[in-house]
Amino acid sequence: MSNKVGADAVRPTRNSGWKLFFQTIIARSYPRIIGQQRETSWMLFDIIMPLGSVIGYVLVYKALHAPQEYIGFVVIGGAMMAFWMNVLWSMSSQLYWEKEQGNLALYIMAPNSMMAILLGMALGGMVATLLRSVVIILLGSWMFDIQYTVIDPLQLFAVFALSMTALYGMGMMFASAFLLFGREAWAVSDLVQEPVNLVSGFYFPIKSLPFWVAAAASVIPLTLGLDAMRQLVFSTGLSLGFLTPGVEIGILAGLCVFFLVGAKLLLGYTEKLAIREGRLTEARR
Amino acid sequence: MANIPVSGSRRRAEPVEASEAWRSFRFAAWLGWQITSNWTDPLLFAIYSVIRPVARAAILVIMYGVITGNNFTDPLFPYIFLGNAFYTYVFSIMNGVSWAVIDDREHYKTLKYMYIAPIRIPAYLLGRGVAGFLTASLSVVITILAGVLFLHVTFDPLHADWLLFSLTMVIGVVMLALMGLVLGAISLLIVRHSGFIAESVSGVLFLFSGAIYPLDVLPIWLQPVGYAMPITYWLELVRRSLIGDVAQAFTTLARFTNLELLGILVGLSAVFGVASIFTFRVCDRRARERGLIDRTTNY
Numbered sequence: 001m002s003n004k005v006g007a008d009a010v011r012p013t014r015n016s017g018w019k020l021f022f023q024t025i026i027a028r029s030y031p032r033i034i035g036q037q038r039e040t041s042w043m044l045f046d047i048i049m050p051l052g053s054v055i056g057y058v059l060v061y062k063a064l065h066a067p068q069e070y071i072g073f074v075v076i077g078g079a080m081m082a083f084w085m086n087v088l089w090s091m092s093s094q095l096y097w098e099k100e101q102g103n104l105a106l107y108i109m110a111p112n113s114m115m116a117i118l119l120g121m122a123l124g125g126m127v128a129t130l131l132r133s134v135v136i137i138l139l140g141s142w143m144f145d146i147q148y149t150v151i152d153p154l155q156l157f158a159v160f161a162l163s164m165t166a167l168y169g170m171g172m173m174f175a176s177a178f179l180l181f182g183r184e185a186w187a188v189s190d191l192v193q194e195p196v197n198l199v200s201g202f203y204f205p206i207k208s209l210p211f212w213v214a215a216a217a218s219v220i221p222l223t224l225g226l227d228a229m230r231q232l233v234f235s236t237g238l239s240l241g242f243l244t245p246g247v248e249i250g251i252l253a254g255l256c257v258f259f260l261v262g263a264k265l266l267l268g269y270t271e272k273l274a275i276r277e278g279r280l281t282e283a284r285r
Numbered sequence: 286m287a288n289i290p291v292s293g294s295r296r297r298a299e300p301v302e303a304s305e306a307w308r309s310f311r312f313a314a315w316l317g318w319q320i321t322s323n324w325t326d327p328l329l330f331a332i333y334s335v336i337r338p339v340a341r342a343a344i345l346v347i348m349y350g351v352i353t354g355n356n357f358t359d360p361l362f363p364y365i366f367l368g369n370a371f372y373t374y375v376f377s378i379m380n381g382v383s384w385a386v387i388d389d390r391e392h393y394k395t396l397k398y399m400y401i402a403p404i405r406i407p408a409y410l411l412g413r414g415v416a417g418f419l420t421a422s423l424s425v426v427i428t429i430l431a432g433v434l435f436l437h438v439t440f441d442p443l444h445a446d447w448l449l450f451s452l453t454m455v456i457g458v459v460m461l462a463l464m465g466l467v468l469g470a471i472s473l474l475i476v477r478h479s480g481f482i483a484e485s486v487s488g489v490l491f492l493f494s495g496a497i498y499p500l501d502v503l504p505i506w507l508q509p510v511g512y513a514m515p516i517t518y519w520l521e522l523v524r525r526s527l528i529g530d531v532a533q534a535f536t537t538l539a540r541f542t543n544l545e546l547l548g549i550l551v552g553l554s555a556v557f558g559v560a561s562i563f564t565f566r567v568c569d570r571r572a573r574e575r576g577l578i579d580r581t582t583n584y
Contacts, residue, residue, distance in 0.1 A: 049481070052488040056497065060345065063361065063498035064352040187324060191333050194340035203344055208351045 014111075024116035025123060032090075032124025046082065046132050047139075054078030054140050057203045069234045070204070072148070075140035076233070077202035079133040080226055083167060084196065086129040088189050091171030092178050094121055095270075096185035104179075108274050114267050118175055122168035149235040155245050156232045162252035163225025169259030170221060176266040180273075196220055205230065205240040214242050221255050224248040309404035313412025317381065320388070321416040331423065338373045338424040339431060345369055345497060346436055357437035363528050364535065366438050368496040370428040371523050374421045375461055375490060375516060380483035381417025382410050382465025386472040390580070397579035407565055410469045414462050440528055449543060450526035453550070457519040460554035463561040470561075470568035474575075476582040490516055499535045515553035518546050 015023050057074045098104040107117055140146065150156060178185040199209070199217035206214040206227055217223045228248040231237040243251075322330045345365055353359060389396040399409060432438035468482045475482075491497075493507065494516040500508050511517050521538050525546075538546065572578055 049485055049488055052485075052492060056488075056492050057344075057348070059492070059498050059502050060348060060365065061352065063365075063502045064349065066352045070352070187333060191336060194337040198340045198344050198347075204348050204351050208347055 016111075020111070021113055021116045024112040025120040028117045028120025029124030029127070030120075032121065033127050036128045046129075047135050050078050050082050050085070050132075051136055051139060053081070054136065055143070058140075058144055067236075068146075069236050069240075071144050072141075072146040072234055073205065073230055074203050075137060075144065075146055076230055077226060078140060079136040080163075080222055080229075081197070081202050082129050082133045082136060083126070083164065084200070084202075084222055085193075086125045087167055087171035087174075088193060088196075090125050091118075091121060091168065092174035093185050093189050095175045095179040099179065108271060114271060115172075115264060118172040118263065118267065121175075122172060125171075126164055126168060147235075148233045151232050151238075152245070155249065156229065158249055159225055159228040159232065159245065159252065162249060162256055163221050163229075166221035166252055166255040166259055167225070169256055169263055172263035173259050173266055176263070176270040179270055196222075199223065201226060205242070207240055207242045218242075218251060219255070221252060221259075224252055224255075228252075305403065306405040306408040309406075309408040310412035312404075313385075313409040314415035317385065317413040317416035318419065321420065334420040335424045335427040338370065338421075338428050342366065342369055342428050342432070358439075360535070363432075363438050363440070364499070364524065365497050366432050366436070367429070367440075367524050367527060368520050370425050370432070371520060372487075372491060372494075372496040373424050373428070374418070374458065375494075376483060376487040377417035377421035378414050378458065378461040379417075379465035379468055379487055381414035382462055383468035383472050383483050385410050385413035386469045390578070391582060394579075394581065400573075400578050406569065407466060407562075410466060411462050414465050418458060444529060446526040446529070446543075449522065449547075452547065453519060453522040453526060456547075456550055456554055457516075457523070460515050460519065460550075460557060463554075463558045467557075467561040467564045470565040473568050473572040473577060476580075490514060493517070494520060495537060496520055499537045501535075501537055513553075515550055515557060518550040518553065522546050522550060 014020075054074055054077075057078075058071050061070050061074065095104060098107065107114060141148075178188060197203075199213065200206070200220050200223040201209070201214075201217075202222075206217060206223055209217070214223070224243070225248075227242045228245040231241040231245050242248075324330075325333070349362055349365060350357075353362075356362075386396065389399060400406065429438065429440065433440050464486075465483070468486060472482060493500075493503070493511040494514050495511055496516075500511045500517065503511060518538070522543065525543055541549070
């Protein structure tokens, strides 16, 4: 019981500044992590569907009598694809879905930072997807007897952490961009999904692509992330790499800065537009 | 109630139902096409329609090229390429039919009005699949054209068996539409996962139908699943009709003649067709009884 009287007694304590920022991140990541645990059958869909693609492409390699490391490439690619799908459908398109459900106006009106909301979505999505990704790797490795040889664990951790930061930064940036696309957001997500699967080399080493195509595809964080990871976890991986893991780590660090700053700028623009025009949060069917 | 003739004999009611079914199908096809295509201009829509299947085909082409050192003369290459190209129909048609339930119920919130309108719901749902068929056809043609022009796919239109191809396509499209109707019927009863149904089912069938590898590659205990699927025989007949002997180089279904394969396809399609009508009736009745037609489950 508080002993305070008067106006102070009824005014609730409000966090602000960094405290509110972190509180918002936790609050927005909460439904992503906890909500998915409550709907366990969703996990089945999220694991079985990517695993189905993995099995399909592994069997193609088996039909072609490909070396065993290519089968490992597919398993790693399938696991990382779970993150790409999460970024595409649950980050990039998310503000659009929120608008359709009527939450976006509440987000913009609330006294918290939109950047914190996006970071919360990213954190929650990353943690939830990590669980699925691990399951895909474990099941895929068990089913197809994949052998791993980790060359440099520290570099591997750096590659994974930077890839995730850059990828989810890209998702945050696209969230604002997709919101501006309006109802075409769904079509845009659908449009980019498969071409990115192609140029990022989810199922084959990007060294197989012409140099300039692979270089252009390196803008997508998973392209270099996957390439570096494969080089660091397979004994023959280094011979199939596009660039050296060190160079790829440097480029990924640059992509992290680019996408996070880009997300901040684009979000600021979107918020201004929402306030000025007052139409951005309308759900149009 | 459309099923119960209000007056007169059964003979008088039948032509009315037939015309009602055709009208429902026709307008659903038009509506589905508008929903699918009117969000952008035709050129962008055409690019959008073909880019996904072409990218998927390119993944397989690169995988094949990497392992074989770009040896595109092996019969396995056209086998994979054509199987993958034509599999586009499986997802597009099944999704077109089944997604209509979710789209109308949860997004546009019009399914309840469709149910009280003088239309036949199964015909309406099948009509909504036409847009999927058209976009899939466009992407299949573009993919095969790209394969022939740039990727050494051995396809000579003068040597193709167009009669067998046409027959196979008609049976296959009807079979896929009826399979989509099963998924649409199940979508009437379930919440939250209904959006994944067509993708999941087509993904699983992709593994078992020998679309991108001969069934022999599957573990022996899984092969019977592939042999029980009409899609397996449909894809084999499509390949045989277009590239003839190249497709018959694989031992999986080599012991069957084209006529036998056609017979199996028709038989399995009939079984799936009867099952789809039965499933739709059961699910539709339950959805009506439980008041599920107008629910919204947070689209």
